[in-house]
Amino acid sequence: MSDQTSIAPLAAREQLMTEPSLGAGNFLDQAIAVNPNRAVPFAFTHHTDHRGAVVLRGHSLLDLAALRDRYAKWYRANGVRPGDPVGVVVAEGLEPLLHFLALTALGAVPALVNDAMRHDVMVRYLNHVGVVGVVADDPTRLAAAYREDPQRRPGFIALAAEVQAFDAEAAGLPEDYPYRHAPEDVVALIHSSGTTGTPKSTMLAHRQFWDGKQPRMVRFPAEPSDRLMSLMPHTHAGGLSYFLTATLLGLPTVVMSDWRRTVVEPVMEAFQPTMVASFPRTFVELATGELPVRGAARVHSWFNTGDSAHYGHIRRLVQLGERPAGLIRPWLLPSEKTGQPALPGSQFIDGLGSSEMGMALFGQVTTPETARDDRCVGKPLEVVLKAAVLDEQGEEVPDGTVGMLGVVTPSRTPGYWNDARLTASFELAGYWLTGDVARRDAEGRFHHLDRTVDVIDTTAGPVYSLPLEEVLLADCADLVQDCSVVGVPGGPGEGQRPIAVVRLQSEAAARSAEEVQEAANKALAQAGLAALAAVRIARNPEDLPLGPTGKVLKRELRTRFATLFTGQ
Numbered sequence: 001m002s003d004q005t006s007i008a009p010l011a012a013r014e015q016l017m018t019e020p021s022l023g024a025g026n027f028l029d030q031a032i033a034v035n036p037n038r039a040v041p042f043a044f045t046h047h048t049d050h051r052g053a054v055v056l057r058g059h060s061l062l063d064l065a066a067l068r069d070r071y072a073k074w075y076r077a078n079g080v081r082p083g084d085p086v087g088v089v090v091a092e093g094l095e096p097l098l099h100f101l102a103l104t105a106l107g108a109v110p111a112l113v114n115d116a117m118r119h120d121v122m123v124r125y126l127n128h129v130g131v132v133g134v135v136a137d138d139p140t141r142l143a144a145a146y147r148e149d150p151q152r153r154p155g156f157i158a159l160a161a162e163v164q165a166f167d168a169e170a171a172g173l174p175e176d177y178p179y180r181h182a183p184e185d186v187v188a189l190i191h192s193s194g195t196t197g198t199p200k201s202t203m204l205a206h207r208q209f210w211d212g213k214q215p216r217m218v219r220f221p222a223e224p225s226d227r228l229m230s231l232m233p234h235t236h237a238g239g240l241s242y243f244l245t246a247t248l249l250g251l252p253t254v255v256m257s258d259w260r261r262t263v264v265e266p267v268m269e270a271f272q273p274t275m276v277a278s279f280p281r282t283f284v285e286l287a288t289g290e291l292p293v294r295g296a297a298r299v300h301s302w303f304n305t306g307d308s309a310h311y312g313h314i315r316r317l318v319q320l321g322e323r324p325a326g327l328i329r330p331w332l333l334p335s336e337k338t339g340q341p342a343l344p345g346s347q348f349i350d351g352l353g354s355s356e357m358g359m360a361l362f363g364q365v366t367t368p369e370t371a372r373d374d375r376c377v378g379k380p381l382e383v384v385l386k387a388a389v390l391d392e393q394g395e396e397v398p399d400g401t402v403g404m405l406g407v408v409t410p411s412r413t414p415g416y417w418n419d420a421r422l423t424a425s426f427e428l429a430g431y432w433l434t435g436d437v438a439r440r441d442a443e444g445r446f447h448h449l450d451r452t453v454d455v456i457d458t459t460a461g462p463v464y465s466l467p468l469e470e471v472l473l474a475d476c477a478d479l480v481q482d483c484s485v486v487g488v489p490g491g492p493g494e495g496q497r498p499i500a501v502v503r504l505q506s507e508a509a510a511r512s513a514e515e516v517q518e519a520a521n522k523a524l525a526q527a528g529l530a531a532l533a534a535v536r537i538a539r540n541p542e543d544l545p546l547g548p549t550g551k552v553l554k555r556e557l558r559t560r561f562a563t564l565f566t567g568q
Contacts, residue, residue, distance in 0.1 A: 005224045006042035006250040008035040013217040016248055023206035025104045025181035031248050032061045044254040045094050046267050054270040071102035073171035074163045078156050082107030082179060087126045087134035089113045090160045093257030096235045097243055104187050107179030111189040112235040114548035124198045125191055127152050129417060135160050183207035189417050190237045190355040193547040201417040202355040212359050212383030212411040216245050227271060228253040231278035233549050237355035238305050242277050259550060261285040268295025277303040281550030287313035288481045296320040305351040305360045307551055308448050311372055312473030314348045318368050321346035352377040352448055357434060358411030362446055374470040375447045384409045389440050394429025405438040406431030454554050456487030459495040463530045472500060475523040479508045479516055484552040488561045497533035497565060501557055503544055504537060513537050
C-alpha cells in the first residue's frame with residue numbers, strides 16, 4: 001500500500017458536514033468533489049494467491065466512479081429507470097456496493113439481498129418488492145423458479161459477470177447523470193433475516209440515511225495512520241453506513257468478503273487495521289480460542305452494531321492492541337490529543353442500532369479499565385431527539401421499569417416498502433419502536449434486555465434472555481464459548497421455560513449438559529437471575545443455526561426444542 005494519504009483534509013470534512021445536498025444517493029460524487037486525494041487508493045479488496053499469501057488491491061475514489069459508471073451503463077441499456085427497484089444478489093465485499101452506487105446514480109432503488117438467504121425466501125422477497133430485474137452471481141435457480149411462475153418474472157435475470165464484462169464504450173448515460181435525489185427519495189431496500197415468512201424490506205432514504213452521521217466527519221478517527229477493517233455484511237445497512245463514512249473520509253478500508261476467522265485473521269495481519277467494524281459474529285470468533293495478537297497489534301477501536309455484543313467476549317478483545325491516551329469515546333477530537341505514550345489495550349464501542357434506526361443510536365464504550373455493567377448500551381447519541389422506555393399505550397415508564405424501547409430521530413427509516421400497515425405497527429405515540437425490550441437507569445443510561453419476540457413468558461413473569469447469556473459467557477467462560485437462551489413450552493399450565501444451547505470451549509468438550517447446567521444455574525443464582533430448565537450442547541455448526549448475517553436463529557431453536565418438556 002502507498003504511503004501517500006487518501007484521507008480528506010479537515011477542511012474538506014468540515015465542508016461535507018454542512019453540505020445541504022449530500023446524502024446516501026450521492027456521497028461518492030461529493031467525496032470526489034472535495035478530497036484532493038481522490039486518486040489515492042483507499043478501498044481495498046483481498047484475495048489469496050497461489051502461494052497462500054494475502055493480496056490487497058486498492059481502489060481510489062476515481063476508480064470507484066469509473067466502475068460505477070460502467071455498471072450504470074449496463075443497467076441503463078437494460079431498461080432501468082429512476083424509481084425502479086432492482087434486485088442485487090451478489091457475494092459480500094465491494095461488489096454489492098458498486099451495484100448500489102450504479103443504481104443510485106441512475107435514481108433506481110437497489111434491493112440488496114444477502115446471497116446466503118434461503119432460496120425460496122429470496123424469491124418471495126423479490127416478488128414482494130416487485131423488482132424490475134435481478135443481477136446475481138448465480139441466477140440459475142432464480143430463473144428456474146420463474147419458469148414455474150412466468151407471470152411474476154422480472155424484466156431481466158442477469159449474471160453479475162455479464163455486468164462486470166460489459167463493453168461500456170457502446171452505451172451511454174442519461175443527460176442528468178448522476179441523478180439528483182430529493183431528500184425523501186428512497187435509495188436502497190434492506191431486508192430483515194426472514195426467519196419466518198417474507199423478510200421485511202426497510203427503506204433507506206437519501207437524506208435520512210445521512211442524518212446523524214455528520215459528526216463522524218470530524219470525530220471519527222481519521223489520522224494518516226488509521227485503517228478500517230469492515231466486516232459488516234455490505235448488503236446490510238451497517239456495511240453501507242461504514243462504507244459511506246469511509247468514502248467521505250477517504251479512510252483506508254479493507255472491505256471484507258468473508259467474516260470467518262480463518263479468512264479474517266490473515267487479512268488482519270496483512271492490512272494491520274487500527275479499527276475493526278463488525279456484527280458480533282466475527283467478534284465471537286476472534287475472542288474465543290487463541291487471541292489474534294499479531295493481526296490486532298495496532299487496533300485501538302472495535303465497533304459493533306446490530307445485536308449487542310456480550311461482555312464475556314468484549315473483555316478479551318480489549319486486551320489487544322493499543323490506544324491513544326485519553327481515548328474514552330468512539331473518537332478523539334484533535335484538540336484533545338495529549339501527546340502521551342499509547343496505552344496498552346483497546347476500546348470496544350457497542351452500538352445498539354438497526355436498519356430501521358438508520359445507524360447505531362446508542363453507544364457503550366468498554367476499555368480494559370471499565371467496570372462490568374451487563375447489557376448497558378449507554379446514552380442516546382446526539383441525533384436522537386428523544387429516547388424512552390414505553391408501556392403498551394406509549395406512555396413513558398419510570399426509570400428502572402422494563403418496557404418497549406422507542407426513539408424519535410430523523411435517522412429512522414421512512415418505513416417498509418409496499419407495507420404501510422407494517423410500518424404503522426412500529427409507530428406509537430410519535431415514537432419508532434425498535435423491537436427491543438429495555439430499561440433506563442437513574443443516570444439516563446439504557447440497558448438492552450431482549451428483542452420483544454424473544455422474551456420468555458414464564459408463570460413467574462417475563463424472563464429476558466440476554467442477561468442470562470451474559471452470565472453464561474462471562475461467568476462460565478471456562479465452559480461456554482458461545483450460547484443462545486430461548487424459551488420453550490413447559491408442561492401443562494407451566495408457561496415457557498428457559499433453556500440454553502451452548503457451544504463449549506475446546507478444553508471443556510467432554511463436559512456433559514448436566515454439568516454445564518449445574519455451573520450455569522449456580523452463576524445465575526448469584527446474579528439473581530432465573531435458572532435454566534435445561535442445557536443442550538451444540539456439537540456441530542448446525543446445532544447453533546445462523547441466519548444470513550450471522551445472527552443465531554432463536555426462532556429455529558424454539559421450534560427444534562418445542563417438545564422438550566411436553567413430550568408431544
